[in-house]
Amino acid sequence: MVENWAWLGSSLASLMILLPMLKMYFPHHLQFYFAWYSRKLLAFFDPYLHFTIPEFVGERMKRSEAFCAVEAYLSASCSQRARNFRAEIGKDSDRLLLSMGDNEELTDDFQGARLWWSSRSHPVEPSRSPWYQTQQVERRYYHLSFHKRHRELVIDSYLSHVLREGRAVTVSNRQRKLFTNIESSHWDFGFKRSPWSHVPFEHPSTFDTLAMPPAKKSDIIDDLIAFCNGKDYYAKIGKAWKRGYLLYGPPGTGKSTMIAAMANFLDYDIYDLELTAVKSNTELRKLFIETTGKSIIVIEDIDCSLDLTGDRKVKKKKSADDKETEDKKNAQPPLPPGMEDREKNKVTLSGLLNFIDGLWSACGGERILVFTTNHVEKLDPALIRRGRMDKHIEMPYCCFEAFKVLAKNYADVEEHDIFGQIKELLEEVKITPADVAESLMQKSEDKGVVERLENLVRVLKSAKEETEKGVANGSCSGEEEGEIVEDN
Ligand SMILES: Nc1ncnc2c1ncn2[C@@H]1O[C@H](COP(=O)(O)OP(=O)(O)OP(=O)(O)O)[C@@H](O)[C@H]1O
Ligand SMILES: [Mg+2]
Numbered sequence: 001m002v003e004n005w006a007w008l009g010s011s012l013a014s015l016m017i018l019l020p021m022l023k024m025y026f027p028h029h030l031q032f033y034f035a036w037y038s039r040k041l042l043a044f045f046d047p048y049l050h051f052t053i054p055e056f057v058g059e060r061m062k063r064s065e066a067f068c069a070v071e072a073y074l075s076a077s078c079s080q081r082a083r084n085f086r087a088e089i090g091k092d093s094d095r096l097l098l099s100m101g102d103n104e105e106l107t108d109d110f111q112g113a114r115l116w117w118s119s120r121s122h123p124v125e126p127s128r129s130p131w132y133q134t135q136q137v138e139r140r141y142y143h144l145s146f147h148k149r150h151r152e153l154v155i156d157s158y159l160s161h162v163l164r165e166g167r168a169v170t171v172s173n174r175q176r177k178l179f180t181n182i183e184s185s186h187w188d189f190g191f192k193r194s195p196w197s198h199v200p201f202e203h204p205s206t207f208d209t210l211a212m213p214p215a216k217k218s219d220i221i222d223d224l225i226a227f228c229n230g231k232d233y234y235a236k237i238g239k240a241w242k243r244g245y246l247l248y249g250p251p252g253t254g255k256s257t258m259i260a261a262m263a264n265f266l267d268y269d270i271y272d273l274e275l276t277a278v279k280s281n282t283e284l285r286k287l288f289i290e291t292t293g294k295s296i297i298v299i300e301d302i303d304c305s306l307d308l309t310g311d312r313k314v315k316k317k318k319s320a321d322d323k324e325t326e327d328k329k330n331a332q333p334p335l336p337p338g339m340e341d342r343e344k345n346k347v348t349l350s351g352l353l354n355f356i357d358g359l360w361s362a363c364g365g366e367r368i369l370v371f372t373t374n375h376v377e378k379l380d381p382a383l384i385r386r387g388r389m390d391k392h393i394e395m396p397y398c399c400f401e402a403f404k405v406l407a408k409n410y411a412d413v414e415e416h417d418i419f420g421q422i423k424e425l426l427e428e429v430k431i432t433p434a435d436v437a438e439s440l441m442q443k444s445e446d447k448g449v450v451e452r453l454e455n456l457v458r459v460l461k462s463a464k465e466e467t468e469k470g471v472a473n474g475s476c477s478g479e480e481e482g483e484i485v486e487d488n
Contacts, residue, residue, distance in 0.1 A: 049151060051144040069166030070142045071099045074117055076169060077106055097173060102140075110158045113150040118143045171294060172267060176201040179271045179291075184283050194290050195283075201270055203260035209409050210254060210261045211402035211433045212395070220258075221265070223391060227368070228266055240362035244369040246384050248376035249395030252434030255372040258395065259298055268368070269295040275305035281351030288355055293366040302371040303378045349380060356388045397430040406433060410440035411449045418453040425460035429467065435459065 057064045075098050084101030100106065100119035108115045121138040146154050178201040207221055227243045234241040245262075247255040263270050271291050278284050291297060299305060355361065356369060371389060373379060384392065398406070400423045407413050439456040 047148055048145045049148050049154075052141050053144070054141040055139060066163070067140075067142065068170065069163045070117075071166070072169040072173070073162045073166035074106060074119075074142075075099055077108065081106060110161065111153060113146060113153055113158070115144060115146045115150075115154070115158070176263070176267065177269045178203075179269065181271075181274055181277055181287050183277050184279055195287050196271065196290060201263065203264070205257045205260040206264050207261050209405070210257060211398065211405040211409075211436075212254065213399055213401050216393075220262075220391075220393065224262060224266060228366070231366070240357070241365040242361060242367045242369065243391070244356060244371070244389040246376070246389040246392045247370060247372045247395055248392070249374070250397070250432060251374055252432035253395035253397065254433050255395050256300065258393075259296060259370055259372070262368070262370070263296050266296075266368075267294070271295055271297045273297060273299050275299055275302075275347060275352075278347050281347055281354070284347055284351055284355050285360055288360060289363060291367065295366075296368045296370055298370045298372070300372045301374070302383075303373045303375045349383065353382060353388065356383075398426060398433045398436045400426050402433055403436055406437050406440055407453075410437060410442070411452050413449050413453070416449070416453060418450070418457060421457055422453070422460065425457065425464060429460050429463045431460065431463055 053064065053067050053070055055064060055067045056062065082098075082100055082104050084104045086099045086101050087096045088099070089096060100117075102119060102121050105116060105118040108117060119140065120143055121140045124139050144154075150158075177198040179196040179198045182195055182197050184195070207217060210217065223243075231241060247258055249255060259270065262268075269292065273287065278287065288297075369389075371384070376384070376392075383389070396402075403422060403426060404414070404419075407416075407419075436456060439459045440452050442452065
């Protein structure tokens with residue numbers, strides 16, 4: 001019975017939509033009366049309310065965000081219950097996205113209310129405007145019916161539930177991207193080109209394959225989970241929903257690998273910001289505004305990116321040296337025009353600090369900032385203080401626990417007699433996970449597990465000899481406790 005009412009209601013609603021197309025056949029005054037009376041009739045008999053969500057909206061016929069969210073929301077139940085599908089290849093994706101086919105109907109239950117969704121389409125009237133001609137022959141829309149006693153529930157809760165869930169499905173279906181900034185001379189906002197270019201993000205690193213002490217790893221995972229579930233908490237404490245991580249340690253200890261693992265864990269995009277290609281603080285802000293939520297913004301090797309370290313000191317010293325500098329400048333010939341711009345336009349420490357936690361940093365929400373460095377001691381304390389870089393993570397040399405992860409990944413071995421010897425050597429020798437991984441890597445078919453473990457023992461022994469030789473000669477190998485090895 002209920003279904004019959006819903007059917008009657010939705011049929012009359014469809015008639016309303018089709019009415020404009022009947023204008024060719026009905027005189028204008030009749031069209032008006034017909035529509036008016038049928039609406040009255042519908043309201044009198046039909047206890048059901050109806051929503052229509054068209055695919056394209058606005059003068060420019062943009063695809064409606066609400067339509068996309070509903071489509072994604074219904075795609076989950078559609079793959080299980082529908083008999084008639086539409087399948088499309090998602091943008092930048094190699095997956096088929098399923099949606100309801102024409103005239104397909106689905107029911108949905110929400111907090112005790114039953115709702116009916118259907119997918120419809122109607123032919124497109126040819127445009128009279130010579131400027132706007134569309135290629136489409138039909139226009140799709142979703143139709144929702146429910147009993148009027150659920151009006152408040154649907155308007156207050158159900159529709160936001162559909163939007164939220166639909167957006168979440170869209171995020172998980174999307175092909176994640178790795179962005180990099182384009183030189184500003186190639187930016188073209190007139191044609192709505194972004195200052196970022198991108199490729200699909202396909203790095204396979206995960207926290208399972210990341211070699212580091214387990215306690216440290218689970219601490220980072222817990223921190224990430226708390227961040228991505230913390231929308232309400234951040235709002236409550238009045239803090240922008242973002243978190244900064246500083247990853248520091250010698251080359252080859254897995255800083256970049258960790259960033260990829262973080263992105264895969266959280267299902268985020270990555271914006272890899274090449275700071276040396278950014279000419280000014282204004283450009284930096286523009287780049288930031290063009291990033292989206294659910295992303296990690298990375299600045300690798302922050303100590304090498306720009307001369308950010310001395311900026312504040314320079315400012316302080318400046319007043320004392322002002323006169324002297326001014327005199328020197330006056331004595332020198334003027335810089336050529338291009339060079340003058342370069343001198344003026346560069347990213348400064350205060351520009352970068354603004355980028356991290358100024359007013360603009362709150363736009364978009366749900367963003368993680370990661371800085372990496374081999375030389376943490378060179379960074380200005382203002383740049384990495386808690387609140388800007390909230391969590392400092394040292395990426396250490398390879399310990400036995402980390403080795404076990406690498407042995408499992410690279411050689412498929414979890415326990416072996418040689419492990420004892422390796423454990424002792426790792427306690428005496430500083431070696432990066434990258435070097436251990438290289439020794440364990442299978443380079444030819446005939447190299448078995450034992451050969452690869454023995455190869456690692458050889459590498460560790462020769463590293464130990466090197467260190468001992470260095471100590472005997474009284475020369476420092478540059479690898480004292482806590483010291484960071486120079487990247488040659
Ligand atoms: N902790 C680790 N866990 C798993 N693999 C690692 C780890 N550290 C290094 N590797 C391996 O070594 C290679 C180099 O690591 P990665 O590029 O992450 O080092 P990095 O710390 O970013 O070095 P750099 O400071 O030179 O940028 C990676 O491709 C990865 O295979
Ligand atoms: Mg790196």
